[in-house]
Amino acid sequence: MKRQQREELVALTKNWPSAMCFDVPMASYSTLRAGGRAAAFIDIHGLAELQALLGQLHEQGLVFRVIGRGSNILVTDKGFPGVMIRLKGELARVASVAGSGRRVPEEDGALINAGGGCSLASFLSWCTKQGLSGLEFMAGIPGSVGGAVRMNAGALGGEIGDRLHSVECVDGSGSLIRVPRAELRLSYRKAELAGKELDGVIVASACFRMQPGVQEEIRSRCAGFLAQRKGKQPAGVASAGSFFKNPVGDAAGRLIEAAGLKGHRCGGAMVSPVHANFIVNTGKSSATDILTLMEQVQETVLQKFAVSLEPEVEII
Template identity: 35%
Template structure:
């Protein structure tokens, strides 16, 4: 099916103002890198997501689902098919007692502020995580001894046939930077989070402490996808990279951060090719020195 035909059909199931054609994906990733997506969609309703999923399945059109693009590297030739962006466009929040129910596009920073405003503790660790709730659940994001597996009670998902169901915590198979969503094609729609009542000033103080530590130790002034590599068992990726003498190592405009070696940053005009080559170089050098293979934490999509 030609792109023009696909677009005409898509306009029948999702409003035209939520459709972007030949959209530069560098506008939708924290790395500020990425070629164009044929079609980018910004749904605001579950029915729109479902209609798109069913349409793509029926016509065998590649479908990719992204959140805020904070843990994502899009290759330079972009993405063929349809990209469904579930971010600020899909972000309703409800608070009842010590529970928060939020749609998957809710920014984690907004979620943690909502918890603070309602005197709920347990989300302080997430106050500086830049992604969406959906992405944070999928990768079991965490920091400062906290992680999403500790607070998620239930997740509502949609499969790629348009069926919707709830998964309880035990079905999510949480592990370090891992969940069932990394091996099954399921779209996270919303989640129920269980927190505890707490003291506003104590919660705020902890959030401010974590924020200050992030600013001191992480290169927040440059585009990146956060931690580039997963933590190897018994080690820290950044420490291994630093001990291998790789701080500041540069390929094109991609560089190992001078501030925190666990981050690869975009110095201005880095390409996805630059980043991938630098990832491979770091992996090779760390393995040569320590016999430890670093696994990328950043997700890579698109055509080279």
């Protein structure tokens, strides 16, 4: 990033709640605890700030990425040349569409708006307290609402798109786009708008249609799904959750285990002995270690089973 570009970004953001930071190690912001440096990093607290920033980045020809909760990204060791953005403040809140904290009584559910930067855990907790059901299967997924919508995240037979009503996005030039569910094409681990993935836009907020339910029953279902997940996944180590997408009609973890790769290592990265679709950082893994191990897994599975595994983790 050029000096003039830095100075212009500092000038734009000098009175914002969070300062623009430069040369930031992204390992601190990734659940894999690995990754190179970003040229710049900032927390954005409001929609107007987000639009202004993206407008300036567009004029400067600088790239950007949103990192959400850092649970599904890996920045390569060569680093990222643009601005990493994390959504906070009003862009991480949950509220009834009607406002005042009250639910919207509709015959087929209540409309709830969640900021793109809101953690899935916070969103589910809010819905549980309000007695709203429909996304309990997401319990334990360590991501953000925006990231989950972008990849149509799911688990245990459900997908977040099943409850999606509409999305509010900001495009690369800073323009606001409101997209109803009918204009989105949702498929396995993918959300597309007009035939293109949502890579070029930021999900500022998403609206969901939730069903009324009994608070204790909702809490019990969340606890049950969380227990299922904890019993089958590695604990106490850095990971990005499921590393590969499941191929049609099969499971990536089954294929990797059948290939004899559980416990296989590359530097500080290892295929988890607990669940083969988890690549974990055993302590001092570099992004290169993780990517090399990823490629070794892909090559072995392809040779043994003629199946190409596609990473679920976004490589930046």
